[in-house]
Amino acid sequence: xxxxxxxxxxxxxxxxxIGISKVESSQIVDQIFEEIILDLINGKSVKLSSFGSFLxxxxxxxxxxxxxxxxxxxxxxxxxxxFRASKELKNNIINE
Amino acid sequence: MIKSSLIKRLxxxxxxxxxxxxxxxxxxxxxxxxxxxxxxxRAEIRGFGTFSVRHRNARNGRNPRxxxxxxxPAKNVPMFKAGKSIRDRLxxxx
Numbered sequence: 381x382x383x384x385x386x387x388x389x390x391x392x393x394x395x396x397x398i399g400i401s402k403v404e405s406s407q408i409v410d411q412i413f414e415e416i417i418l419d420l421i422n423g424k425s426v427k428l429s430s431f432g433s434f435l436x437x438x439x440x441x442x443x444x445x446x447x448x449x450x451x452x453x454x455x456x457x458x459x460x461x462x463f464r465a466s467k468e469l470k471n472n473i474i475n476e
Numbered sequence: 477m478i479k480s481s482l483i484k485r486l487x488x489x490x491x492x493x494x495x496x497x498x499x500x501x502x503x504x505x506x507x508x509x510x511x512x513x514x515x516x517x518r519a520e521i522r523g524f525g526t527f528s529v530r531h532r533n534a535r536n537g538r539n540p541r542x543x544x545x546x547x548x549p550a551k552n553v554p555m556f557k558a559g560k561s562i563r564d565r566l567x568x569x570x
Binding site: 387 | 479501502509513518520522527529546548554558567
């Protein structure tokens with residue numbers, strides 16, 4: 381549980397399994413995430429079957445408090461990304 | 477967007493690739509993230525976000541319909557936290 385998967389690991393996997401160049405592999409990895417981000421920016425949700433969905437939620441402005449200093453601050457209205465894992469993904473990690 | 481429309485867009489951007497390869501590529505990416513979560517507990521995609529696994533202890537629950545007590549077993553659940561750049565980009569326009 382120490383090592384973390386990164387973009388580099390993904391392009392490495394594509395490079396060795398598909399047989400396209402390393403440069404192309406890393407470019408397509410970047411494109412996949414960029415396409416997802418672009419749709420989210422446009423307020424569209426992204427559903428990847430057997431993996432999960434990325435949704436955009438609108439949050440209203442609210443007053444928050446710094447728990448340490450107890451100082452109050454306005455948290456502005458904003459959009460956030462939420463991820464809902466599919467059943468398959470949940471089942472894949474449920475057992476230790 | 478769904479997986480098939482993502483594949484179509486990638487094909488359009490990469491006319492030298494064939495559809496079967498692009499399908500495999502998307503599959504490899506999702507499979508590797510999923511496997512990394514189950515084996516390493518973490519996948520960090522810079523500029524996008526971080527997937528992690530959080531442990532949930534077993535707890536006593538109730539069947540809301542019957543009121544019956546049940547033990548909800550301990551489990552690991554996947555989490556996603558959007559990266560700073562995506563948060564900024566989402567709130568730039570609005």
